[in-house]
Amino acid sequence: MNSESAQRILLVEDNPGDARLIAEILNRIGDIEMVTASTLSEALGYLREQRWDVVLLDLGLPDSEGIETLEKVQPVAQKACVVVLTGIESEEIGIQAIRQGAADYIVKGYVDARMLSASLRYAIERKNVTEALEESERNMGKAQSIAHVGSWEWDISRDTLYWSDELYRIFGLSPQEFASTYEAFINTIHPNDRKYVKQNIEEVFKTKKPFDSTHRIVRPDGSERVVEDQGEPTVAEDGTLVKIVGTVQDITERTKAEQALRKSKERYKLHFVSVSDIIFSVGANATITDISPSVEGILGYKPEDLEGKSFAELGIMTPESLERAIANTVRVFSGANLPVQVYEFITKEGNQIFGEITAKALVKDGQVISTFNVARDITERKRAEDALKESEDKFRTIFENVNDEIMYLDMDGRIIDVNDRVETISGWKREEVVGRHFSEFDFLDPASISGFTDSFTRAMQGEKTELVSIKAKRKDGTRVFIEASTSLIERDGVPQNLLITVRDVSDRIRVEEALKESEANWRSLTENSPDQIMTLDLDARIIFANHLVSSWTKKPTIGTSFYDHTLEEYKPVVRKCFNEVLSTGKTSEFESVSRDDKGDLHYLESYVGPVMRPGRVSGLTVRLADITQRKQSEKALLQANTELNFLNELAGTLAQCTTAKDVLDRALDMTLESLDLNVGMIYTLTDDHESLTLDAYSGISEQSARTCRTIDVGSNVKSGSKEATSTEDHLITLARDAIQSIGLPFCAISLLKSHNLPRGLICVATQEYREFPKKHYRLMETVGAEVGVAVEQTQLLEQLKELSRTDDLTGLDNRRRFYEVMDLEIDRATRYKGSFSLVLLDLDNLKYYNDRYGHTNGDAVLRNFARVLKSALRKSDMPFRYGGDEFIAILPSTSEKMAQRCIERVRSQWMNSARSPMNENPQLNFSTGVIQFPSDAETSDALIFLADTALYHSKRSGGGQDTMVSELVPSEQDALGIATSDQVYALAATVDAKDPYTYGHSTRVAHVAGMIGKAIGLSRMELENLNSAALLHDIGKVGIPDSILSKPKKLTDEEWLLVKKHSAEGANIVGYMKELRIITPFIRHHHEWFDGNGYPDGLSGDEIPIEARIISIADAYDTMTTDRTYRKAMSPDLALTELQRYGGTQFDLQLVEVFCEKMRESVQNSTGDGE
Structure with a gap:
């Protein structure tokens, strides 16, 4: 009973009989050391003097009665568990006792060894758990103190x-x-x-x-x-x-975010309730024979649900616990004494709980017949143990992972434990430190010893200490700055340990020192900088400026807003820049203008950067540099470049002008635009130098222009005279008077010069007062020189053009000029749906005249005929010398009959004129060919070709005749041919040769067409007609410009309409030849489609002559197999495939199949020959 494992129980009972009974019961339990006290006073004495595990307390004592007895015992019982064992059977008092802290409430009349044993065991276990919980809370308190x-x-x-x-x-x-x-x-x-x-x-x-x-x-x-x-x-x-x-x-003293210590999740107390144990018996077959009703309160099952069934059948234990329980039951039946076993149970609701079971064998006649078992729900205790372990684990985690060095010392100063940070901060390893006295380590700087010692002493005396900043020394001798705090750990009011927390603040100290040095450097830099440097707060208020007085800014008073020193028009720019830097944290810059105390403007270049604090922008730094001189230089350079670019552009523009008028207009417009003015004039000096003429103007009314159009100069202007300067001033004065006379009082005038001689004036003006700067005069002088030279050049160019388009002999426009006018007249007549007549004239027998009288007299005849021609025609008519003895005239808006009357008038005047200087009268009549546009032809080449054909008809008729193209179509019986087929074939060859990509095209088309014609059985005459039509199918392209025929890109709609006319135009040309008239349908319709979608007449199917259908196939095949400007040639096989694909739509499918078959035969034959 005196062993260390025995439980010490103080029985407080005044009834000797009850005391003996209880003592006997306790003796049967075993391992009990019991002392009895009969009065409350005696019991309190025992409690104060000795340690007790359990107090069995009777509430009715000689010197105390009722619940007051418990209230007096509890404060003195310290950690002992109090179990009330009384004869008072009162539920109210029982509940009150439990609330007052009693571990159990037992009525004497119902007590037995089993009940008392269970109650004591429960009370002791509860005491142990409570002590463990209190220890955990003490550790938690220490952790809280650390954190x-x-x-x-x-x-x-x-x-x-x-x-x-x-x-x-x-x-x-x-x-x-x-x-x-x-x-x-x-x-x-x-x-x-x-x-x-x-x-x-x-x-x-x-x-x-x-x-x-x-x-x-x-x-x-x-x-x-x-x-x-x-x-x-x-x-x-x-x-x-x-x-x-x-x-x-x-968090008052915290300067940096520290890793927060994990707080224990266990913030609550475990509340225990009295739970009755489960008592049950198990038979030899592991079957529950009987079980107490308390099972329902723990597992949820009624006794009858479990009795008579084995553990395996019931499923009230986890598999692992079930296996151990069965094995332990077998061992008990074998006579083994087992310690208390802990199992996991499953309640009726499916919850898992922990229970401990004490099992004893019941023996009868030397045989174990069953086991007696007491089961107690220890779930709460188990959870408390787990919570305690979890709390200890958390505390250890904090201890090992905190960034600070933590040392536990006993009260003698010996180190009990340290965390791993000790090596990081001091250089000492844990095993080198633990167990040694704190004083053995010489790590304190002499200047820091007193401060730390004072803190250490105060902590040992239980006083509160603050952080102490210390300069320390590591194991290797290097210096380190630390902050240390010391606190006392007490248990039950008794000092137990010292806790020292050490933090390495070397980095912070170094940063602070670097910051001080940086601030000193910054101040030195700013104070000696030629630029003005300011620091602003978030509201742009000036909190620092290196130059409070500057020669180029107003005084920036500390505390005033930066915007107060910014011109109004630049405030949005500054505000945008500041906001950008504040929001992004990146530098930016802007340019602005400031006004100094004298009112002078200065250009400033400002660089803005952020003032950074940890994680945020706390202000702005602004550096302002005076760039006024640079701006002025840039402005002068820009002005010079602008003037140079303008002059280059002006020179390029004037170089492209072809007339003096164009030069003057373009020069005036560009000058006004460059000077940002809208009123200007250019005068030119007449050839006799007697007056100035207004040849270009802008920004004035027609009335004002008429008023000052001519300025009389007089005879003072002499080229190269000594009075040149006065002459120039005289011209400028005259021009200024004229300009002011029309209400323009303010003007700038400069001379137009060529070869350093005045050629005119250029003037700009305004009604409002304006001083024209020197740069404007300088620019205008340069413009005047450029314009003077350009005007002279265009005048020379116009003279050259006039010479190049005039016939030297007759004075009429020449053949070159005729073609220019011809194209213009065709465009005019087409645009306005008009018409004109073209007359080709040829002097008869002029060759004979030249041979007889000489070419000099012949030239006189030509000049005289030109004079008569020009005199007899109307003013609107345009005669030209076409070449040799041929003349040609364009008669606008003239019908065929009107053209005949004009020719008759020319012939009448010519025949009545003196034609021979030798007074002889050879027959020098003339013949004509006349054609109408657009009824007879629509292109210049076709017009000339047919007019020449008609002239040829007049010449063959004996001369002196006039032939209209409309009269050339003879009757079917007419045997007279207009032109030979050789001429037409030559013309077709010319058309064929216009494009190198299509050279030989007509010949190849004729060859392919003949192949198809022979295959379908055409007669010899039909084949000859087919061949002629194929050769001449593109003759209508004679009037299409080469630029369209050889254009590499897609044609425009207008160009395509012109090309589509060639088939009808070709038919018209060929129709003038009797022997070829039969083939005109073949040429006209060779672009018709088999489905009716072709041109020019939209014929379809058999409406299209078969010859035209054959030429269509041959033309397409050669086009696809020949290189063009816009693509490479196709292979013959691919071209045949394309023809078949469009058979029935564009082409006659039967003819396509015939052609394809002939081509395949041709390939086979050539292969066979090769073999």
Whole structure:
């Protein structure tokens, strides 16, 4: 009974009989050391003097009665469990006793060894768990002290606050000074923060959600602290807020974010309730024979649900526990004594709980017949043990992973434990430190010893200490700056250990020193910089400026806004730049203009950068440089470049002008645009130098232009005279008077010059007052020189053009000019749907005249005929010398009959004129060929060709005849041919040769057409006609410009319409030849489509002559197999495939098949010959 494992029980019982009975029961339990006290006074003496595990307390004693007995015992019992064992059978008193802290309440009349044993075991286990929990809470308190975090719990119904020791230290209070109520807590908060905190608490009551707030508190000594307060509400099942549990951390001294210590999740106390044990018996076959009704309260099963069934059948244990339980039952039946076993049970609701079972064998006649078992629900204890382990693990995790070095010392100064940070900070390994005395390590700088020693001494005396900044020395001798704090760890009010926390702040110290050095460098830089440097706050207020007075800015007073020193028009630019830097944290720049104290403007270039604080922009730095001189240089350079570009553009533009008028107009427009003016004039000096003529103007009315159109100069202007300067001034004065006379008082005038001689004037003017700068005069002088030379050049060019298009002999426009006018007249007549006549004239027998009288007289005849021609024709008519003895005339808006009358008038005047200087009268009549546009032809080549054909007809008729193209179509019996077929074939060859890509095209088309014609059985005459038509099918292209025929890109709609006319035009040309008239349908319709979508007449099917259908196929085949400007040639096979694809739509499918068959035969024959 005196072994260390025996439980010490104090029995407080005044009835000797009950005392003996209880003693006997306890003796049967075993391992019990019991002492009896018969009075309360005696019991209190035992409790004060000795340690007890359990107190069995009778409430009815000689010197105390009822629940008051328990109330007097509890404070003295210390850690002993009190079990009430009384004869008072009262449920109310039992409940009250449990609430007062009794481990159990047993009525004497019902007690037996089993019940008492179970109660004692439960009480002792509860005591052990409670002590472990208290130890865990002490460790939690130490962890809170390390992390400077205090915990609290608010019982809302009782309005009672529980604070941890650390929380009292944070608030500077002792438990005796704090009323532990909500109102007392609110009173500790800074007055300005109370409303905010109350709102947070009210929000918790509304939402039942956690809260997190940062606010100030006021300590009793008047000092303020900033704390971070977090709380978690607990809500009952009915939705009522029961309590709030939280933490408070002192963050006043924190300069950097520290890794927050994990707070223990175990913020609540374990509440134990009295639970009756389960008593049951198990038979030899592991079947439950009987079980107490208490099983229903623990597992949810009634006794009858379990009795008579084995563990395996019931499923009330986990598989692993079931396996062990069966094995242990077998061992008990074998006579083994087993210690208490712990199993996992499954309740009826499916929940897992832990239970411990004590099993004893029941023996009868030397045989074990069953086992007697007591099962107790230890789920709560198990959870408490797990929670304790979890709390210890968390504490160890914090201890090992905190960034600070932590050392545990005993009260003698010997190091008990350190974390791994000791090596990082001091250079000593853990195994080199643990077990040694703190004083053995010489790591303190002499200047720091006293401060640390004082803190150490105060901590040992239980006083509160602050952080101490120390200059320390590492193991290797290097210096390190640290902050250290020392605190005392007590247990039950007795000092146990010292806790020293060390933090390495070397980096911070170095940063602070570097910052000081940087600030010194910055101030030196800014004070000696030629630029003005300012620092602004977030509102652009000046908080620093290196030059308070500058020669180019107004005085930037500290505290004023930067915008106060910015011109109004530049404020948006500055504000945009500042906002960009503040939002992005990147540098930017802008240019602005400032006005100094004298009112002078200065150009400034400003560079703006952010002032950075950890994680944010806290202001701006601005460097302003005066770039006025640079701007002025840039402006002058830009002006010079602008003038140079203008003059280059002007020279290029004037070089492209072909007339003097164009030169003057373009020069005036460009000059006004360059000078940003809209009124200007250019005068030119007449050839006799007697007057100035207004040849170009802009911005004045026609009336004003008429008023000053001519300025009389007089005879003072002499080329190369000594009075040149005065002459120039004279011209300028005359022009200024003329310009002012039309209401333009302000003007600038410069001379137009060529070869340093005046050629005219260029003037710009305005009605409003304006001083014209020197650069304007300089520009106008340059323009005047350019224009003077350009005018002279265009005049020379016009003279050359006139000479190049005039016939030297007759004075009429020559053949070159005829073609220019011809194209213009065709465009005019086409645009206005008009017409004109073209007359080709040829002097008869002029060759004979030249041979007889000589070419000099012949030339006189030609000049005389030209004179007569020009005289007899109307003013609107245009005669030309076409070449040799041929003349040609364009008669606008003239019908065929009107053209005949004009010719008759010319012939009449010519025949009556003196034609021979020798007074002889040879027959020098003339013949004509006349054609109408557009009825006879629509292109210049066709018009000339047919007019020449008609002239040829007149010459063959004996001369002196006039033939109209419309009269050339003879009757079917007419045997007279207009032209020979050789001429037409030659013309077709000319057309064929116009494009090198299509050279030989007509010949190849004729060959392919003949192949198809022979294959379908055409006669010899039909084949000859087919050959002629194929050769001449493109003769209508004679009137299409080469630029269209050889164009590499897609034709425009207008160009395509012109090309589509060639088939009808070709038919018209060929129709003038009797022997070829039969083939005109073949030429006209060779672009018709078999489905009717072709041109020019939209024929389809058999309406298209078969010869035209054959030529269509041959033309397409040769086109596809020949290189063109816009593509490469196709292979013959691919071309045949394309023909077949369009058979029935564009082409006659039967003819396509015949052609394809002939081509295949040709290939086979050539292959066979090769073999």
